[in-house]
Amino acid sequence: VEVHVCMGTAGVASGGHEVMEALEAEFTKRGLKNAESKERNCAAKQTGCRGLCARDVLIDVYIPGKDPVTYEHVNAEMVPTIVEEHIVGGNIVEKWAAKADYFQFYDKQKRYVLADCGRVDPESLEDYIKLGGYEAIKKALTMTPEQVIDEVKKSGLRGRGGGGFPTGLKWTFCRNSPGDHKYLICNADEGDPGAFMDRSIIEGNPHAVIEGMLIAGYAIGCDEGYIYCRAEYPLAIVRVIKAIKDAEAAGILGEKVFGTDFHFKLKLKEGAGAFVCGEETALIASIEGERGMPRPRPPFPAVKGLWQKPSNVNNVETFANLPAILLNGSEWYANIGTEKSKGTKIFALSGKVKSTGLVEVPMGITVRELIYDVGGGIPKKRKFKAVQLGGPSGGCLTPDHLETPIDYDSLIAAGAMMGSGGVVVMDETNCMVNVAHFFLTFTQRESCGKCIPCRIGTKTMLDILTRIITGQGREEDIDLLLEVGNDIKTASLCGLGQTAPNPVLTTVKYFRHEYEAHIRNKKCPARECAE
Ligand code: SF4
Secondary structure, three states, X not given: OEXXXXXXXXXXXXXXXXXXXXXXXXXXXXXXXXOOOOOOOOEEEEEOOOOOHHHOOOEEEEOOOOOOEEEOOOOHHHHHHHHHHHHHOOXXXXXXXXXXXXXXXXXXXXXXXXXXXXXXXXXOHHHHHHOOOOHHHHHHHOOOHHHHHHHHHHHOOEOOOOOOOEHHHHHHHHHHOOOOOOEEEXXXXXXXXXXOHHHHHHHHOHHHHHHHHHHHHHHHOOOEEEEEEEOOOHHHHHHHHHHHHHHHHOOOOEOOHHHOOOOEEEEEEEEXXXXXXXXXXXXXXXXXXXXXXXXXXXXXXXXXOHHHOOEEEEEHHHHHHXXXXXXXXXXXXXXXXXXXXXXXXXXXXXXXXXXXXXXXXEOOOEHHHHHHHHOOOOHHHOOEEEEEEOHHHOEEEOHHHOOOEOOHHHHHHHOOOOOOOEEEEEEOOOOHHHHHHHHHHHHHHHOOOOOHHHHHHHHHHHHHHHHHHOOOOOOOHHHHHHHHHHHHHHHOOOHHHHHOOHHHHHHHHHHHHHHHHHHHOOOOOOHHHHO
């Protein structure tokens, strides 16, 4: 008997350690720990996030020969009853067991990247190997690097960090750059408000990211790698450091990976909390010990990157996709998703939606399916008003966009973007001017200040928005917002500035009447400002 306990950040914050301790104590007390018979031998196992963070602590009870049973909102006091009635007595404790709405959350999901998050012990290399881990890199090592790149190209995988650039093609640039020492970098500097996809992957299955990096490192010809993880993710950092050490001790990282001539060293670098360091040239500057500021391109990192050497940067989710692509083949992967957006995408679903959490859905699923079928719809019988896709760089979509397929190109055509995967749902009580103000406040604070359009422009826009929401707006303010916003997009150096005005521009486009109401009536038509 195995009991899996969610010990991602949300699980730990909700009392995961106490539940683990209560299970261990109960098993010991009843002589179920290390018992000789398989039916009686019970163990508690820590796992990562399984998605429905709002219902932590989640546990799954696995009894041989029976379907697993999930319990929600578990605390230490509930443990003796679950052990007594279910594990010993064979009767599910129905009042605490997950109900239909829990399973509805997973119905339309396709969990390939997250398949083992919630199953594998993230701090155990043995457990990862037991579930088939590191078989993909072993397979890759029997192929030539060009064959590996070709397989990734044929899969259609595109970068999951936001840009959506074809991964195999990006690798080719770095592989073809002259130089005998190349770097591979994993961008785990996830800083968008409401986004926690990369954190959950690393916390739940760090070896999958390392395996993905090994595959990429071998294909590109890199012998050294960095995982650049924001310091605000302490649990992810602890787990990735342990995973690196365990993999080194097992001959999976370092000299002669799996006894071959491929060498790959991997280090962790903690970011200091600047959102702009998610931009790859700023990230590279930060690893070098410089202030994290974007650099003009060209030269691109594939030519002159870290320490002036050819470098390739991919995001956590991109790397975590690779083991399944290598094991199942590019054709399998290319059959998931849409014509131009293959595979699945992980989203952090938050805001005014019944089931908030981490979801992995096939590309091409509609906005309606994501919000209503996976997320369970809007609570309190309120009306859906808008959804902010793509975090502070993204845009707002409205009820008119509910049938829009979620893929790179359809979202851009609709005025939003995939971004890294933050999804914030708004209902009829939300003020869209406030929403725009919230996101712009974030990007304005995070502007590194290197170029004037972004540094001064975002401050100017924020001042205008502030006077609008405080009842001091002027007639000309909306047009001024559009003019300054478009100038910032055109003239800024990096992606932060080029996308910062998006939340304002899209809310003006779809909710101009709310801006006008604030200016003319000195009040907001939504309930939020009044409250
Ligand atoms: Fe810095 Fe903004 Fe310029 Fe990017 S656009 S370099 S964040 S000032």
